[in-house]
Amino acid sequence: MLLLVTTLLGSSCKKSLEEHPYTAFTTDYYKSADGLQAAVNAVYANMRYDFGPVGALALGNVGTDEFTFGDQVASSGQFLELGTYQIPTTNGAILTPWNRNYNGINLCNAILKFAPGVAMSDATRNVMMAEARYLRAHLYLLLVENFGAVPVDLGSGDLQFTDVPYYGFNRLPFNDILKKDYQAMIADLTYASHNLPVQRPSNAFKLSQAAALHLLSKVYLFRAYSVVKESTDFGSAYTTAMELINNKGKYGADLLQDFGQVHKQGNDYNKEILYSVERLPLNNSANEDLNPSTDFANKVNIANNLFNCLYQNVASVGGVTLIDDRPLQYGRPLRELAPTPYVSNVAFADKFNDSRYDNSFRVMWRVATVRTGVALQTYVSNLASVGFKIGDTAIYLPPTEARAAQLVAAGKKYLIVPPSKWYNNQTKLSFQYPNLKKYDDSLRANFQDVSGRPFIVSKLSEVYLTAAEAAMQAGHPADAATLINVLRTRAAYRPGLSAADLSARVAAMQVSQSQITLDFILDERTRELCGECIRWPDLAIRNKLIDRVKKYNPDGVGHVAVFNNIRPIPQDQINSVVDPNGDPNRNKYQNPGYY
């Protein structure tokens, strides 16, 4: 009887045990045009991990000649570890590229695997494949410049999509793999520089040939400094960069007249910028950031908050605090990144002719508040009682001791912090220091929030610097001086200057080929690109990190050593690898010096 029931119901049960989900997708989705586009979108979005969140900002800036850690992080954490070159393999910042980029790379591999079979026009397909190849190369570059050799074979062969569980770690021997890394990047970017659209749209950052040429020239330049260099690398870097510079009209790129406009909020899509990782102001969901006031990591852009010094509750007159909250334009004073004295004293020794210091750093805070309504009225009347109003100077960091003394003598009531008292981790005489303002964002819902601005990845100005450096290294320094003078001429410009003033300043800014050295180029890169999260690899790749940290970064001097030119492989990676031959020695995968 039971048997009968079982047999009868058995057939209908078979159906009821099938799964028909409404919400699960398989890789078959990538075999459709929509699915493939969704994959490309996901890699674009993946780049947000590398441009904006706290780990990426730490890796790019802290422990360089430009920036050290601020007072907020002085007792522990990833900034301290990176900034003092006592870097445990559990450091948090190194996880940002390590845990994120391979997924993007594998997705690019998937796009390149599935694209040929998708029904779509060849033109569209080529662009999508070129986008995938640009992005794959960029994700690789961010890994290589931090960690050295990294796997091109994720488990299913070189540059192949991996969808099987793989526990190995194909980075040995280091130099063979590093060679493959560079070859892969160069091949990808060469393809991208031919197949991407020539120009990007004027109001969006879809990848273009201009962006690909920029990155390709940079990869050639980087390889030229590496152990796997080819003799042609500097030359290739130069030609690639010059292709873009000489044909910038064709590629839709140009230098702006005013350096101050390049990073200006509201001007985020200007012609000098080749590629930005995009975000939308005030659109938390589009920014993949549901908690903009508490999230530091994931895909946020927190650059607007990390460089700020303590400006809140520090200036008061007659018992009235001039800035006691966190006005939107000044950001949350997270005090994690503070410039070293090198920035003001060496790179920007000339703050007069060169507009780039004033255009990169905030040295003055004005009386401001986020108050509204009755609270605002009270605040305004309190200010009035001590002779202040909104918009008056509250804090000023003068460029020289003399200027500071002069202002004090003049009886200025606002807070004046002379350069000798700017915050540093050695003396801690104040909590104020010049703030990088390139990432300022006043269009936020709340003073704690991270930014909704696009994050600049590449600019035409850097292509000039790459070309100049390649020219110098390839033995034609005259071209280097010419290229650098283009940028320095532009740097002299300030709106409202008379023609005579401008030409005097332009003249003062010119350099000759005898001045062009690698150190000069690195100084010039600071002036042009200060705080743009590329400084650490810029130094490390060129083997200048140890030199310049020892020279310019008092917090890093004590422990920085040659092995620090690359970072440790994260301990979680080391722990999760299974050697195919059962070799228990996992340290062979680790970078020397970190075990």
Added chain:
Amino acid sequence: MLLSMSLISLALFAQSRKIDGSVLDEKGNPLIGAAVKLKSGKIATLTDINGKFSINVSGNETALLVTYIGYTEQTVPLTGQNSNLQIKLTPSSHSLNDVIVIGYGTARKKDVTGSIVSVSGNTLREVPVANIQQALQGRAAGVEVQAVGTRPGADAQIRIRGERSIQAGNDPLFVLDGIPYSGTLNDINPDDIASVDILKDASATAIYGSRGANGVILITTKRGAAGDTKVTFSDYYGISSVTSKYKVYNADQYRALRDISVFNQGYTADELAGIASGRNTDWQDLVYKNGYITDHNLTISGGSDKSQFSAGGGYFKQTTVLPGQDFTRGTLKATADFNVSSRVKAGFNNLLNYSITHGSQFPANVFPLITLSPLSSPYNADGSINIKPAGNTDDYNTTYSPLLLRSQPNASVDRVRRFHSFSSLYGEVRIIDGLKYRLNAGLDFQQEEGAQFQGTDSYFRPGTYNTATVNNATATKYSLDNLLTYDKTIAQKHRISVTALFGFEQQQSHNTSVRKDSITSDFVQFYNLGLSSTTPAPILSGGESKSSLVAMMLRANYIYDDKYMITLTGRRDGSSRLGEGNKYKSYPAISAGWTISNEKFMQSVPVISNLKLRAGFGITANQGIAAYSTLGGLSSVNSSIPGTPQVLYNYGTTVVNGYYVSRIVDPKLDWEYTKTTNIGLDYGILNNRITGSVEYYTASTTKLLYGISLPPTSGITDPYLTNVGNVTNKGMEFSISSQNITSDHGGFTWGTDLNFYFNRNKLVSLNGSITQVVSNQLFVGQPLSAIYDYKKLGIWQLSEAAEAAKYGFVPGQIKLEDHNGDGKLTVDDKYVIGNAQAKIQGGMTNRFTYKGFDFSFVLYGRLGGTLISQVYQPLAGYTTINDGRRNQVAVDYWTPTNPTNFYPSPNVAGGQISSPLTSDAGSTLGYFDASFLKVRTITFGYSLGKRWAKKIGAQNLRVYVSSQNPFIFFSPYVRAGGIDPEATGIGNQGVQNPGNISSRALTIGVATPSTKSFIAGLNISL
């Protein structure tokens, strides 16, 4: 009614005689509704309101059987006396004739061959709490119940015989009135429970096949019984207060810390005024208020031998010391059973539950109570609340006064409303004598709405716009079980019982969640999310899951002469969650018993009244695979954590969405299989005055489901879920129930229930040659609760400066063990330094009665193991970071003049408590000996004598007072400054994850402090 029955009987059995008498309890009081049956089983009646019965018996009838719930069944030989039989029953709390629920049926306790422990509803109600989990704590051997929360209505975690799964879940299967139950235990009113039977070994749970591996808890709710209509009313009310406050620095201690700390921003103006005026604000005192707990239940039950019913309702509410946290539950329950004819029986049970939980979704609000400056003023000069009392600039704009939570209750609303309807129907047909068919149908509907609102510029949203979230979830489930049972006794000595099952069940759940910021006005709250500005854009998410199960089961039981018994079970389950071609799996079990005391040679040992040896073996599985696990691979959300954002990107202002490869699926995914061997000995001594059992078991779990974290370089972000590894559990359980002192006539009695047990858990193997997965805290050869970290030896003292320097440390920093002896202190010095497993644990209940008075207390204790308190992990909770920025939980920290080994110095090496290469060593400060002994409950009651009760129209009346969690006798953690050694949550509860806490670990975080309560109650039956 009785009369008419008698008349029918009379008509049927003409040559019969009439016998009458009365049935009395041990004190000589009449028992109402006791069943009086002929031994031949043909006729039965019930005693009336005076305990009297009359029954017609035929000439060849030899004896009467008299039964009454809670009393030993008595056989009364018919000796010739026909009238005024006085039958006195004896209470049977440990009677072997008790019927216990074994899953798809019942059995006499003495026939059972598996490992089953039963707890009566009355025992559970000795601990008045919101749900049964905590009432079960320490009450049954092998059943470990650990708190995982301190908020009202918080859950507790039940582990039967240890953990056997890393991530497939270790929760037992709950079966409510025969139907697998999928709601929360908060939906069940403890007052409705008649008994809880816990199936512990595979020979008992194999009948639940793919869901049996973690043990099965069978909950039987009360039903009506034939007899007069009975009304019972029970009520209690209690006041709760904190077990103890967090011990924080007072104003002077705080200043001492801050003045030497690395934090040098100086005091705020408010604090300076506070120093001048000698202020010492106790933020905990200002915010904590006594909570209350109250429970009211009314049940009406009764019926005849044709039909029985019960109907009742309950109301429960519990609040706590913090504002905005409470749990309210209303329940309605109705049951009916119908004897349609002599062959057909049917009935239903319907449980309706509606509950409201406040304060379960928002973060705990305890942090500011601990960390706000004691120098700050809670109120302004005009008496209004000082909204920004933080003592440092960093918190000034973002930490609002917690007093706002009481003064602005509408500014933060956190409410979960839940409706659950659980119905079961059955029909039973006796086909031929001994052969029965039964259909069980279950219908389950759950609806839950989680709503949250945080107002503009309020406590949770300082200086920013408001936000509201609504999540609606619906779950439906139905099940159909066809059961055939056959019972036959052959030649008096051979008893056979066979149960066959064919069943099907299907469940589906679906949820939709919306979050919207910038609601037009605060008073709208979450009631209309459309009344809001267009930006920021709403955040939408949802999910769906459906799964089915087909089950076939056969159980055969054979008993010879009440001495030898054997049970064979086989189950075959088909599940939709497994991949194609891989759906059906089988679960066999065998067990046997030998009642030694029934052997002739034991007759000469009268002191042993019962001795039975049991042994069983079986295989079960753990249905811990989520629906659709063998499908998919792409994801459009950024991680598997609910509420995480969708993958979106924008090209200019055009927003697009993305799909990435998040995981790899294993099409051959299988359950985890647990093979259990159980040997048990049941004993009864001195006419069962002392009873109990000893059990030994081993359980080996293979094909462990585990999400292997692939190296990031594999390009796959999510863990690869597959079957690897092997876990074993071994343990012993002892339980003793003893009537230490008995008395016949209301004199002094004392009874004790004692149980203790231990379980040894070990991860035997993982994938291939892997011996450890640090990121998941898995170590081969260690328990699943292993803790991997540096070993803290103490604090470097001044005299050790030279040695400290070798490792890069200075005196005042944490002294760690150089475990690998390489002369360096790095992450390579971490090893398994402990685990959470108790060496031994158990509970004891003592009950005393004297005349109408009763007194009882319940003890619960654990010995051994390591607990993780994130309160003391400086970076996890920032409550012991001692950086001077905020007030802290008071610790004995090192200074040159206070050479303690407990806590590091706040001010050496720039405030770094450890060298940079071991900067994650702060976690070592959070480990404590987990041992404790607690009094869960003390109750003192008085029952009015029957005669007095009758005068006020009642049958029974009991009043009592009870104290919950009154004492912690012994706890090294409490001695070190902690509040309560029991966990407040699972996994990392800190702000920063120390990185070595698995998602399985029970941890103590900065949570609502645990409470003790004082309760007064009343039970009446009419």
